[in-house]
Amino acid sequence: MDWVMKALVTGSTGFIGSHLVETLLERGHEVTTLDRTANDSPGITRAFRADILDAEKVREATGGQDVVYHLAALLGTAELVAQAHHAVDVNINGTVNVLDACRSEDAALLFVSKPNPWLNTYSITKQAAEQFCLMYRSEFQVPVTIVKPFNVYGPRESVGPGRAQKLIPNTIAKALSDQPLTIFGSGDQINDYIFVDDVVRLIADLSMSDKSINGTYDLGTGNGQTVNEVCRLILELTDSGSVIERLPMRPGESSSAALRADLTQIERVMPVGDFVGLRDGMARTVEYYRSKSN
Structure with missing residues (x-):
């Protein structure tokens, strides 16, 4: 490493955030965190327990940081379909x-x-926040x-309960307890599944x-699998007796999604390296949830 970076991570106790903190610390950087819940990860320089809606705390935590x-x-x-006001507050005003x-x-x-600008509360607020980032880059020369x-x-x-219902962790949890697996729509929807270690490495x-600096980059493998394929793989890796239940599409989601990352922009600035394969990454993920269920 050429230099020690001083970094603030918001959302550091979340899924991707917690892995990013570990990666930055492993690389020798100085890491400060800001979260609504306490972050007691070893090696952190300072942990702010605050909301991103608290502008004073955000500014205090940002002081002295490089990134x-x-x-x-x-x-x-x-x-979030029925929580538009709250999502606007957090995802737009917080940003x-x-x-x-x-x-x-x-x-x-x-x-x-x-990546996908669907017509739902989450996508709309993230797209709006992204536009503010572009405005601050253009008008105030903030490197973004x-x-x-x-x-x-x-x-x-x-x-x-109370968590975003993501396909892979929820399907694994149900498969490990032989509960019915839910597929919304046909299951032919395609997405680009990328292991968390690869995402934080690229970030x-x-x-x-x-x-x-000042670029916008897709983070994915460039490949896609259907929901049906992912569910079949989870059933195989868990040796589950779960059956599959098919339900109508949930609000805010597309029944014809075909999402794959375009790696053109990121490959122009750096090599992306090798990605963890879906079977390998899924096996690691299954073992994690299996250990938590015992």
């Missing part, structure tokens, strides 16, 4: 607070957005890098590359 990795957000597709802090404290921003992870999976993603690499 802010902004992952804190209100998540969910169908779950503007982070942008203001980066502007005043002279820090660069790496914003974690999303935008990344768009596709379907990220791996250990430590939350499952259960960390991008933030160390001068060529990546």
